[in-house]
Amino acid sequence: MLHFSEAAEKNKNHILLVLRDRLLPNAHVLEIGSGSGQHALYMASEMKTITWQPTERSEGMLDLTKNLSDYGSPNILAPLILDLSLEQWPSANTNCVYSANVIHIVNKNLGENLIRGAGNNLSEGGLLILYGPYKYDGDFTTPSNAEFDAWLKERDPHSGIRDFEWVADLANQQGLQLQDDLPMPANNQILIFQR
Template identity: 45%
Template sequence: MLEWDAVLGQTGSSGDALFAPAVARNREVILDVLRRVLPPTGLILEVASGSGEHVVHFASALPDLQWQPSDADPKALRSIAAHAQASGVPNILSPMPLDVREERWPVARADAVLAINMVHIAPWAATEGLMAGAGRVLPEGGLLYLYGPFRVAGVHTAPSNAAFDADLRARDPAWGVRDVEAVSAAALAQGLTLLDRIPMPANNFSLVYSR
């Protein structure tokens, strides 16, 4: 599923590689947080990797970590592979198909799980599946990292987020900007506790959970 092409303004290049303009705007601020919260070594599973640009940037900057990109969409998987191959970064594993709603993931264990700009461009069942899967694959002390726009106590943090939410719901009534409290409740049900809510540029948040 590549609805994020339209939602996030992604465009195709020659070959299979896709490009998301938002990645260039947010990758450095996300990386600043990841440097602080991720373990020094281990396997990092990125779900809904999309174009694959994020994982290439993070893997290049954090070479002591192994990075496992994934996505449910074949077009995204081809884009991830194209970006990874073009980058020559050696610590990126082959992208794997992963639908977070499946009861069994193709990864048995990961030291951290990342989901960037996923939960608002997917039905709520995907958030529940993400939490359930993270609860299965993360060891004690393992981290789940989320990035994107969120409401706080049912209120949007900016008018632009309210407009974005309305646009998402017009595209698909099952999509929408989620409440931090609802996401955290779904996480807690799977043994994941919110450690930090970090304000980010453009009215986004980083949410860091620990198992």
Template identity: 45%
Template sequence: MSLVQPPDLPFSQACENNQEPILSVLAQAFADRRRVLEIGSGTGQHGVYFAPRLPHLAWQTSDLAENHAGIRAWQAHRPAPNLLPPLLLDLRTSDWPQGAFDAVFTSNTAHIVAWPLVQRLMALVGAHLPSGGVLAMYGPFNVGGAFTSDSNRDFDAWLRSRDPASGLRDVEDVVALALQHGLRLEGDHAMPANNRLLILRRNVSGRP
């Protein structure tokens, strides 16, 4: 397996950032999981990093159709037997993909998509994860309605200049939304560079 990145592969520095700290949390949160759906696989860099390091899991990538070629290119460059080619998942129109998933991972999505799509993501996860299922959500969040750093404030301004519907979400709003769909916060892990990794678990009762 080549460790040299071909120049034609799509690349996101955000995907490279904090992979080891994220993995250290996922190794515990997904220890008893078997099939993970990654929502918003982007370039595909997360899948090729996490899948071979969590070999007990089947890692299912997904994204918009226009990103599939890049995801497949990364998977061809760094294949793993438990890493699956991307499914089409568009939060605006797609239903939950076929297959039994007991965990979901999504990274740097909540601040990119509009809030109604964050709501739909949470509704889908809450409706389809089984009891005890785990949602891991990574990215920058505000805390108590305030930015946690000047860099996050600048990032939010840049996001909103591109799309007024995007922007950093308050972690309290995300946790409250999750609770509406039967997901309780189990862990809130501070990550380097002013990011967080939220671990939410589907209630055994299926109710908030």
């Protein structure tokens, strides 16, 4: 496995339990920022009736493509280049836009593009599912998330744990309403918005 993520390995089953409960049996999931593809591989192998469309920016495509071809299942589509800094979303309507640990990595403009893209692509009843840490009323949920935020900003001053309210406002502007905010292990959340 190229570009293996320890975090993705640890969180994948917790995320599966939520997705399994929320996705339609024949859901088409568009993933943004698939990274190594560990989530795509695991979710698709555990939910055989869904279709999973992994995407990455071009820098990550070689590793992602290799991992998917080495370990993939038939319900994973060939990965597409989707860079949030470019307007290049696939035209197909999707039931679910899923993105884990991306919105605090990319800058706020690209975070907005992620939510706007979901708004443009989600079919009626479709879900935007965001996994990661968030701040509430301007506060980190834990000291370790504050440390994580400082670490992120040292790497890139434009990264940072986002405010839940900022995300929810942007989603609302796209006609996406908060359906659930679920606490997850390791001080993360799953935010679920529905069109």
